[in-house]
Amino acid sequence: MNFSIPRNNNSEMTLYIWKIIDLPYITPNELIYKLSFDLFLFSPKEAKIFIKKAIHSGFLTINNDNKLSLSEDLTLELENWHKKRKVEIKKKINSSARVTQYTKNFKKNGSNKFNILLKAFLDAGTINRAVLVSDSAIVINIFDLHRRVIKAEVKGSQKTPYIIEISTNEKILKHDCHDFETKRAQNKKFCKHLVKLFLLLKEKDEKEATIFLETITKDINKWDFVI
Numbered sequence: 747m748n749f750s751i752p753r754n755n756n757s758e759m760t761l762y763i764w765k766i767i768d769l770p771y772i773t774p775n776e777l778i779y780k781l782s783f784d785l786f787l788f789s790p791k792e793a794k795i796f797i798k799k800a801i802h803s804g805f806l807t808i809n810n811d812n813k814l815s816l817s818e819d820l821t822l823e824l825e826n827w828h829k830k831r832k833v834e835i836k837k838k839i840n841s842s843a844r845v846t847q848y849t850k851n852f853k854k855n856g857s858n859k860f861n862i863l864l865k866a867f868l869d870a871g872t873i874n875r876a877v878l879v880s881d882s883a884i885v886i887n888i889f890d891l892h893r894r895v896i897k898a899e900v901k902g903s904q905k906t907p908y909i910i911e912i913s914t915n916e917k918i919l920k921h922d923c924h925d926f927e928t929k930r931a932q933n934k935k936f937c938k939h940l941v942k943l944f945l946l947l948k949e950k951d952e953k954e955a956t957i958f959l960e961t962i963t964k965d966i967n968k969w970d971f972v973i
Contacts, residue, residue, distance in 0.1 A: 751787070756796070760805040761820050763787070765827065771813040860948055863959035867936040876941035884943055891954045894961075896947070900939045910943055914961045917969045931971040 752758035767780060774797055781793040788796055797814070800806040806814050816824060885907070888897040894915050900908035900923065911920040919940075926937040936944075947955035962969060 756799055756803060757805050757820070759796070760800050760816070761823055761827075764816055764820070764824055771809070771811075771815050773813055774808075777814060860952055860956045860959065863956065863963050864936075864941070864944060866963055867934070867959075868941065869930075869935055872936065872938055872941055875938040876945060879938055879942040881946065884939070884946055886943070886946065886950075889947060889950065889954070891957060896943075896958065898943055908939060910940065912958065912962075914958065917965060919962070919969060919971050920973070921971075922973050926971075927973045931973055934966060934969065934971050 752762055763781065763785070766785065767777075772780075774794075777797060778790055778793045781788045781796070782790045787793070797806065801808060801814075805817055805820055807817055808814055815821075883901050885899045885901065886896075887899065888895050890896075894913060896910070896912040898910040900910065902908070908921065908923045911918070921931075921937065921940060923937055923939055926940070929935075930937045930940075944955055944959065947958070
C-alpha cells in the first residue's frame, strides 16, 4: 500500500486523509483539529484553507448539520481501496501461515535425509523466502537422474526468466538471479529459487531429489557455482 503524502493533488490528499480518519462524517472544526494536532499535516490556518478548497472543488460535501463527508466519487474510490486492502491483508496472513506451517514441518522432520542435505545450503531465512515463491514461477524442463541433469526456468517480474542448470557430471550449478550472483554463489549456498526448485523436485520424486543433493554435498569442494 502506498501511503506517501500526495500534497500536490487535492483530490488524492482528501482521499489520503479519509483513509486515515475513516469516518463517514466530521465537523469542519474537528477536521481542522485532526489535520493540525493529530496528523500534523497542516497548521490550523492551512487546514482551514485546504478544507475550503476541497469543498469548492467538490471533493468534500457539507450537509445540513454542517458536517463534512467525501464526495460520491471519492467514497467509491475509498470503498475500492478498502476492498483491495482486505485482499492484500488476507494474502499476507495466508502467506505468513504457510511459512509458519512449512517451517514447523521442516523442523519436525529435521532427521529426514532430504532436509538434512538441504539445510547445508541454507542461510537464515532462506527457507521462509522460498516457501513464498509461487509453485508456478518454477518451470522444470529437465529432471533426469540418468543424464544427471536438472534444467529449470524461474518466471518473475523480470522480462527474461532466470535459468537454473545443474550437471552432476560436470559438477556445475548455474543460476543468474541477483541474490545468487552477489551473495550465494561465492559461498556455495542456495538462493530462494534453488531451494524452491528442490522442494518441488522433492514432491515429484523425493528419492531422486535427495540423490542430486547428496551428490552435490559429498563433493562440494569440486563443484562450481557459476553465474
